[in-house]
Structure formats: C-alpha cells, structure tokens
Amino acid sequence: MPPAAAEPLTPERILATTEEVLRRFGPTKATVVDVARALGVSHGSVYRHFPSKAALREAVTDRWLARSVVMLEEIASAPTGSAPSKLEAWLEALFEAKRHKAGDDPELFATYTVLLAENSGVVDAHLSELIDQLGRIIAEGVAAGSLSAEDVPAAARAVFDATGRFHDPQYAADWLSPTIITEFEAVTALVIRGLRA
Amino acid sequence: MPPAAAEPLTPERILATTEEVLRRFGPTKATVVDVARALGVSHGSVYRHFPSKAALREAVTDRWLARSVVMLEEIASAPTGSAPSKLEAWLEALFEAKRHKAGDDPELFATYTVLLAENSGVVDAHLSELIDQLGRIIAEGVAAGSLSAEDVPAAARAVFDATGRFHDPQYAADWLSPTIITEFEAVTALVIRGLRA
Numbered sequence: 216m217p218p219a220a221a222e223p224l225t226p227e228r229i230l231a232t233t234e235e236v237l238r239r240f241g242p243t244k245a246t247v248v249d250v251a252r253a254l255g256v257s258h259g260s261v262y263r264h265f266p267s268k269a270a271l272r273e274a275v276t277d278r279w280l281a282r283s284v285v286m287l288e289e290i291a292s293a294p295t296g297s298a299p300s301k302l303e304a305w306l307e308a309l310f311e312a313k314r315h316k317a318g319d320d321p322e323l324f325a326t327y328t329v330l331l332a333e334n335s336g337v338v339d340a341h342l343s344e345l346i347d348q349l350g351r352i353i354a355e356g357v358a359a360g361s362l363s364a365e366d367v368p369a370a371a372r373a374v375f376d377a378t379g380r381f382h383d384p385q386y387a388a389d390w391l392s393p394t395i396i397t398e399f400e401a402v403t404a405l406v407i408r409g410l411r412a
Numbered sequence: 413m414p415p416a417a418a419e420p421l422t423p424e425r426i427l428a429t430t431e432e433v434l435r436r437f438g439p440t441k442a443t444v445v446d447v448a449r450a451l452g453v454s455h456g457s458v459y460r461h462f463p464s465k466a467a468l469r470e471a472v473t474d475r476w477l478a479r480s481v482v483m484l485e486e487i488a489s490a491p492t493g494s495a496p497s498k499l500e501a502w503l504e505a506l507f508e509a510k511r512h513k514a515g516d517d518p519e520l521f522a523t524y525t526v527l528l529a530e531n532s533g534v535v536d537a538h539l540s541e542l543i544d545q546l547g548r549i550i551a552e553g554v555a556a557g558s559l560s561a562e563d564v565p566a567a568a569r570a571v572f573d574a575t576g577r578f579h580d581p582q583y584a585a586d587w588l589s590p591t592i593i594t595e596f597e598a599v600t601a602l603v604i605r606g607l608r609a
Contacts (some may be wrong), residue, residue: 373598377574385582401570409606 224256226264226274233275238322242329247271273337276330280341283312284348291348298356299407302374305352306403309345310381317387328384346371353410363412370410377406421453423461423471430472435519439526444468470534473527477538480509481545488545495553496604499571502549503600506542507578514584525581543568550607560609567607574603 222228229250236249247268251258265271290305317324331338350371356362364370380386381399389395419425426447433446444465448455462468487502514521528535547568553559561567577583578596586592 369594369598370602372595373602376577376595377599377602379577380573397566398569398573401566402574405567405570405574405606406602407606409602409604 224254224260224264229254229261229264229271230275230278233271234279234323237275237326237330238320241322242272242326272330273334276327276334277337277341279327279330280337283309283316284341284344286312287345287348291351298352298359298361299411301352302349302356302362302407302410303403305349306374306378306381306406307399310378310399313382313384313387314390317384317390324384324387328387331384342375346375349374356410356412360412362410364410374406374410378402421451421457421461426451426458426461426468427472427475430468431476431520434472434523434527435517438519439469439523469527470531473524473531474534474538476524476527477534480506480513481538481541483509484542484545488548495549495556495558496608498549499546499553499559499604499607500600502546503571503575503578503603504596507575507596510579510581510584511587514581514587521581521584525584528581539572543572546571553607553609557609559607561607571603571607575599 232253233245233250236245236253239245240249247258247261247265250271251261254261261271265274287305287308290301290308293301296304316327346368350367353362353364353370353374354367357364357367375382378399380389381395381402392398429450430442430447433442433450436442437446444455444458447468448458451458458468462471484502484505487498487505490498493501513524543565547564550559550561550567550571551564554561554564572579575596577586578592578599589595
C-alpha cells in the first residue's frame with residue numbers, strides 16, 4: 216500500500232493499514248510508527264484517532280472479529296426459514312468463516328490469535344454477540360414450536376460450547392483434517408436434534 | 413522419596429519416580445540421570461527397562477492417561493443402569509477426573525501438557541479408547557431402545573467432540589470458572605437429548 220497522505224485519515228484507513236502492517240511485521244514487531252509511515256502521516260496523526268498502541272490493537276481486533284458477525288447476523292435475522300435450518304446454516308457459516316480466516320491467510324490468523332489473547336474484553340463481547348444471535352434463533356424456534364428449550368440463553372451457550380471445536384481458534388490445526396467436515400456435521404446434527412421440540 | 417535400591421527395580425517403580433522427578437524439575441530439565449539418582453540405581457539400570465529418554469517419557473504419559481481410563485471403563489461396562497444415565501455418569505466422571513488432575517497438582521498437569529504434545533501417538537490411542545467406551549454405552553442404549561444412532565462410532569465421536577470444553581486440557585483455565593458446572597450440565601443434557609430414541 217503506497218503512502219497516500221492526501222486522502223482523509225479516517226479510523227477505517229488507519230485500521231486497514233494496521234492490519235497490513237501486522238501481517239508484514241508480526242504482532243511483536245509492528246509499531247504505531249510503522250503504521251504512520253505506511254499511511255504517509257506522522258504518528259501524532261494516528262494517535263489523534265487511537266490514543267495508544269493498545270487502543271489501536273484493540274480496535275483492529277474488534278474490526279477483524281466484527282467482519283464475520285455481519286454475515287451471521289443476516290442468517291439470524293432472516294425473515295424466512297425454519298429455526299432448525301437457520302441454526303444449521305448459522306453454525307455452518309461460522310465454521311466456514313473461521314476456516315477461511317485460518318486457511319487463506321495463516322499469518323494474519325496467527326497474528327490475531329496473539330491479539331485475541333491480549334484483548335479478552337473485545338473477545339468476550341464478540342462471543343456474547345454470537346451467543347445472543349444463537350439465542351434469537353432458538354427463541355424463534357421455541358415460539359414456532361420447532362425447538363424446545365427451558366432456558367434459551369443457557370441453550371444458546373450450550374450450542375456454542377458444544378460446537379467449540381469448529382470455531383475456537385485453538386483448534387485451527389484440526390480444521391485441516393480430511394474428516395473435519397464429517398465431524399462437524401455429526402456434532403451439528405446431534406446438537407440440533409437435542410433442541411428439537 | 414529416599415533412594416531404596418534394595419527393592420526390585422520394576423517398570424512401575426521407575427515410572428512413579430519419573431513422575432516425581434518431572435514434578436520437581438519440570439519436563440525440560442528432568443533427565444534419566446535424575447530418575448536413576450532418585451531411585452539409587454545407575455542410569456544403565458533405567459535404560460534396561462526404557463531404552464531411551466523418549467521411551468520413558470512416552471511410558472509415563474501413557475500411565476498418567478491410563479489412570480482415568482480404568483474408572484471410566486467401570487462405568488462403561490457396569491451391568492446395571494440405563495444407557496442415558498451411564499452416558500451422563502461417564503461424562504461427569506471424565507470431567508471430574510480432568511478437573512482434579514488440573515486443579516490438585518497444576519505443576520504436574522502442566523508437565524503432562526508438554527508431554528501430551530510430544531507423544532501424539534499415545535494421546536491418539538487414549539482418545540480412541542475413550543471414544544470406544546462411549547460407543548459401547550451408545551450401542552447398549554440403541555439395543556435397549558433408549559438411545560438412537562444410525563452410526564454408533566460417529567455418534568460416540570460427536571459426543572466426545574461436543575463435550576471437548578470439559579475434557580480437553582487446552583481448556584483447563586476455564587475449569588476454574590464459577591459457571592463451568594452449569595455449562596457442563598447444559599451441554600451434557602443437550603447431547604444426551606440429541607441421542608434419545
């Protein structure tokens with residue numbers, strides 16, 4: 216990315232460049248000065264938007280996690296489709312998104328694994344948002360009579376926990392296994408069957 | 413443990429002492445010489461039973477993993493009890509065993525986490541044995557009409573995967589959470605419900 220100081224310096228431009236810098240230098244070496252240099256601005260200009268290196272790393276982590284949430288939200292809030300099939304589609308889309316993140320750009324994925332460890336607040340908020348989407352799908356199914364759950368938030372949490380092998384980045388190495396899709400389908404079927412009314 | 417060279421040098425004595433040495437020195441520093449010294453024998457005597465440091469580490473890992481298998485096997489092969497309640501008891505016993513290993517002796521647990529990573533063959537055999545026990549419980553339930561599974565080994569694997577958060581040592585830190593028991597119960601109930609005929 217060539218320096219282009221003429222464009223307005225938006226938070227989004229800073230974050231996109233930070234991601235590039237992290238990919239290039241790795242999370243331990245990348246500095247705010249590297250980000251400013253790549254943008255062709257002073258590091259003071261970057262600090263006007265993000266008051267510290269920690270704030271910048273937190274924001275870039277948040278942005279990375281938020282990317283998959285939008286697409287999952289579309290599935291969760293789709294006006295058509297039964298709750299069990301939405302649930303299946305949602306779990307598939309989550310696994311798909313994670314596998315792509317890990318497989319297409321392993322360096323960036325490794326970088327984010329480091330950032331996730333240092334920004335547990337951002338991660339917790341992200342996980343809550345995902346479990347909340349699951350809860351809305353389950354509540355819809357309970358209302359329609361296709362699913363059954365006494366405690367919807369607890370059921371959503373249980374579905375999320377039970378499918379952890381297919382979204383927790385700790386398992387990224389397993390996602391390359393030739394049998395992983397079959398295993399994902401077996402767990403998904405088991406979990407959905409466990410929620411059926 | 414005081415040196416006691418007069419006792420016969422059995423593989424079991426060597427392994428028990430190796431565990432002590434690993435606990436004391438940690439997995440990177442412990443040597444076969446340390447084990448021999450603690451036993452009051454020459455390292456040649458140890459090598460007569462375990463031809464290399466790698467073989468000794470593998471055997472001690474295997475022994476550590478095997479300890480929980482015996483108790484789980486008792487549950488799996490109990491002549492009484494319905495399959496769903498056996499399944500629940502088995503999952504509870506597995507979680508209980510893992511939590512105790514992690515909580516009662518965190519240093520030894522950390523040591524074994526290192527050994528597990530270097531002895532993947534031993535770990536894979538252990539996991540297969542556990543999944544095989546689950547499969548026998550599920551097959552019993554299918555035969556009795558209390559559980560339903562088209563492909564019993566696949567269902568056993570799915571149950572094991574779905575409950576990973578409660579037995580995979582990667583999650584040991586989560587086991588200290590005040591809500592972990594509730595979360596375990598929710599996942600277990602969901603999974604058993606998913607298998608009910």
